[in-house]
Amino acid sequence: MSEILIGLIDDHPVLLGGIQALLETDEDFKVVATGGSAEEAVKLARTHKPSVLVMDVNMPGNVIKAFTDISQMNEGKTRVLAFTAVAGVDYAIAALEAGAAGYLLKGSTIAELKQAIRTVDQGETFISPAFANKVLTGLRTEKLRRAARENCRFSVREEQVLRLLMTGLTNREIAEALSISDKTVKHYMTIIMQKMNVRSRIEVVISAEKLGLAGNRREPHMAMN
Structure with a gap:
């Protein structure tokens, strides 16, 4: 399996360092850069072109716009994984619709984080199992509502x-x-x-x-x- 290049974005330096250390115990992962804001996330994605960008939702800058911008650059090869303590279904739906490939809660284990990274790197979507059904139902409902409003x-x-x-x-x-x-x-x-x-x-x-x-x-x- 080829090495997965990872970017980490979080405005808590201690947490950022801890996640990096835990991920780099796995030879499949290489953290190429870190940052602490939505603006830095966009710059990091453009400069380092990571395979997966693990990014918090609740931090400085327009995070939702950053999700969209990053998902559209590098020919779509940089996948965004929202990694956050925000457990609201509306936040998850907004992130996924903006371009995030996954939404993982920070209460998850390091094994779940690694699984989520591998999943989105393979072009699939990962949602925390704890509320995946609610998010998927919300996405379907909002899609139907949007279509109905258009009609x-x-x-x-x-x-x-x-x-x-x-x-x-x-x-x-x-x-x-x-x-x-x-x-x-x-x-x-x-x-x-x-x-x-x-x-x-x-x-x-x-x-x-x-x-x-x-x-x-x-x-x-x-x-x-």
């Missing part, structure tokens, strides 16, 4: 009606708020239901909440007809 493109007026509906207003109250007729509100409601493939106001509300549609909408412009 449910609303006009400005339709967004206004949807947002007011989500606050619990009736058709008449929505009509008054937007200075339009009840009939026009019903027309927009029909279009919204068709786009969301539902048949009732309640289903519109439930679907919008599940898909996170309402929370990302613009504030209504009341003067527009």
Whole structure:
């Protein structure tokens, strides 16, 4: 097996030195450089071209952007392994979607760290077993939500009606708020239901909440007809 070149990025020097010492007891691993920030991670990847960059999530700089930048350089040959104490599923999803090839918690053993490094070096994805199912479910859910949001493109007026509906207003109250007729509100409601493939106001509300549609909408412009 060929030697795996490793870069280590962590803003805690003592921890950084300890990890390096433990990894270098294995003849398959060679730590080529270390750093302590997102900016240093990008420079290290560009200069030393490690096979795997083991990098903390919670440290100075734009870490998520660094994941993306590093995953796109060196013809994609440098793989990023997020190695962190942050156990939140949202953080893991953000890291993986930004380009990280793995997400390992710092409570893991050195054997698990070595396994994770070997796994991502081989072009595969590694996620800490402790919460892998939650992360994978979250990734699938977010992918479905994103696709649904793309399919449910609303006009400005339709967004206004949807947002007011989500606050619990009736058709008449929505009509008054937007200075339009009840009939026009019903027309927009029909279009919204068709786009969301539902048949009732309640289903519109439930679907919008599940898909996170309402929370990302613009504030209504009341003067527009």
